Amino acid sequence: MKTEKKANITTIPFLGDIILSGSRTLIGIALGLLTSGILIALSNANPLVAYGAMIKGAFGDIYAFCNVLVRVSPLLLGGMGVAIGNKAGIWNTGIEGYMYLGAIGSGLVAIQDWGLPSALHILLAVIAGMAFAAAWGLIPGYLRAHRGVNEVTCTIMLNYVAIYLTNWLVSDAGFFAESGAFFPMSKIFQDSAQLPILLRGTSLHPGVFVGIIVCLIFFFLLKYTPFGFRTRMLGGNPNAARYSGVDIKKQIILVMVLGAMLGGLGGAIEVIGLRHRVYSDFVTGVGYECIAVALLAGGNPVGVIFAGFFFAILKVGGATMSIETGVSSSMTSIIMALCVLFVIGVGLTDNHRVKKKSNKADAVAVVKQKEE
Amino acid sequence: MSYDIIISWLQATLRWSAPLLLVAVGEIFSERSGIINMGIEGIMLCGALCGIAASFYSESILVAVLATIALGAVMGLAVAYLTVSRRTNQVVTGLMVNMLATGATNLLFAMMSETRSTRVGTFPIIFPQAMQRIPILGEIFFCQPISTWIAFILPFIAAVVLYKTKWGLNVRAVGDHPQAVATAGLSVIKIKYQAVICSGIFAALGGCVLTLGEVGYFASGGMTGGRGFIVMAAVVVGGWDPLRTAIACIIFGAADAAQLRLQGMGSVIPYQFLQMLPYLITVVALTGMVKSSHVPKTWGAAYDPDSH
Helix, strand or coil, X not given: CHHHHHHHHHCCCCHHHHHHHHHHHHHHHHHHHHHHHHHHHHCCCCHHHHHHHHHHHHHCCHHHHHHHHHHHHHHHHHHHHHHHHXXXXXXXXXXXXXXXXXXXXXXXXXXCCCCCCHHHHHHXXXXXXXXXXXXXXXXXXXXXXXXXCCHHHHHHHHHHHHXXXXXXXXHCCCCCECCCCCCCEECCCCHHHCCCCCCCCCCCCCHHHHHHHHHHHHHHHHXXXXXXXXXXXXXXXXXXXXXXXXXXXXXXXXXXXXXXXXXXXXXXXXXXXXXXXXXXXXXXXXXXXXXXXXXXXXXXXXXXXXXXXXXXXXXXXXXXXXXXXXXXXXXXXXXXXXXXXXXXXXXXXXXXXXXXXXXXXXXXXXXXXXXX | CHHHHHHHHHHHHHHHHHHHHHHHHHHHHHHHCCCCCCCHXXXXXXXXXXXXXXHHHHCCHHHHHHHHHHHHHHHHHHHHXXXXXXXXXXXXXXXXXHHHHHHHHHXXXXXXXXXXXXXXXXXXXXXXHHHHCCCCHHHHHHCCCHHHHHHHHHHHHHHHHHHHXXXXXXXXXXHHCHHHHHHXXXXXXXXXXXXXXXXXXXXXXXXXXHHHHHHCCCCCCCCCCCHHHHHHHHHHHCCCCHHHHHHHHHHHHHHHHHHHHHHHHCCCCCHHHHHHHHHHHHHHHHHHHCCCCCCCCCCCCCCCCCCC
């Protein structure tokens, strides 16, 4: 009985979905913040003061906000990479690996002194990063599409391979690693390969704008193009997609490689914009945060922008909170995880959503067949 | 010289495999029931800290083990509630449990700073000095703490439980044909809960063995270092069978132990490539066994009691 009632809300066209998914997310976040508040109180700090410090740390002055903008850029690109997979019903959990590969690719180009003009050098570095990541994403994509290998296990395993590969490159590989460094790192990038700083005194690079533009592009791609339609169809009902003539294998590979390229772009921008070297653990954990971002966004590209900013604010504000109230900055990841857990725990289960979507996709397929 | 290295490598192989074996046994039951508990990495981490903290404050190994079991059961219950009752995505749930655990253990460890510099009581070695002094065998087998021995016996017990007991049959049936189990009048949900809680308990114990079995201290910032994922890999490579998974765990443990030794020696093969090995083997194994019948049929799928 209960489930039928829920189904009724979702059957309101258009609005029902938005109300339901939006309120579910907000309630989840509120519950997550509430629970984290209790935890903050338990660790001898006033939660309101702590959250206040967090907001101040993120919006207090222009430098703080620039920090948020810098932190948000990999989250947007990686989050979008996961989100596009979600739309197609694929869990592209390999963002961390793609980011490392993107950094390696762009690093290999960026350390070369070719005397190129800056714009060209940056472009080449970014392309190299995306190409490396795309090649890396092709492995789980191919295995999933042609061999039916579970993409989650596969990508997570490849993440660790990528981490150790980076580790080796920055510590022992003579052509890439800085020799005699105290800490494993790559050679420093050429000036011509570094992204410009937009605001003096901060480390604000154009990455955040790239991220927002990419999210908006994918919003339109997914909504209004045949590619987007095929992707959503694949996520809604793979069988219906197959009957209506979608090359499912090609589409799976395409979606995974696109996700990988976005992850690689995120990693490339992180190193040529902010770090100017490749370090061994430079994005550890960000890949998983990207999955959380895509999840909070419900796979919606515009939602990715909001969720990405929410997480970046938590991360930047968390540091200030830690200084002002003495609560460890690890509280940040607790808040993030709790918010996501509450969002997925509250409201409708995935199954009901899939069922409803597949009905829709079935209907679409039938209509299409009739037309033919 | 090289002889000593081989002996210490074999000894370390057993030591490093022990936590993997414990965690793997629990994970097999969970995955056989259809639930991929990806949170084992996080639960392991919490178990590691819990073991250290309880051992430090109570000065008793037994209390530490009991506390770890309780914590593992609670975390397993949480994962079970989310994945079984709320039918959330198992991957996301697990990854978020890991994120939560990383943050929580760092936070708590920072508050328990007094445990940081002190070594606490570890699992005792049960064999007498005389046996430990037997050349080769003594060094490899009898110098091991009791936890290692238990961990190596456990897969055999798990195999018996999984294949020879009614509960084991139920767990396997729930993973392969939940509808049939429901038709037989058993509660699918209840069995899944039991299996996931079991994986939580063993994951926490694995973490506890990692700290109390050997090093005797906790290091903040992810000291389990992806071992939970190695276990997930071993379970896949071992085809969800306790004994074959145990062999995979030992191979991965051996790679881990070899990698640590190579790091010190400066060999031709970069040690990072050995670190990659378990993960690469898993990808290859995954590719090879997709078509085989080993994969539990409802692996990773949510069970909806209303759909028949």
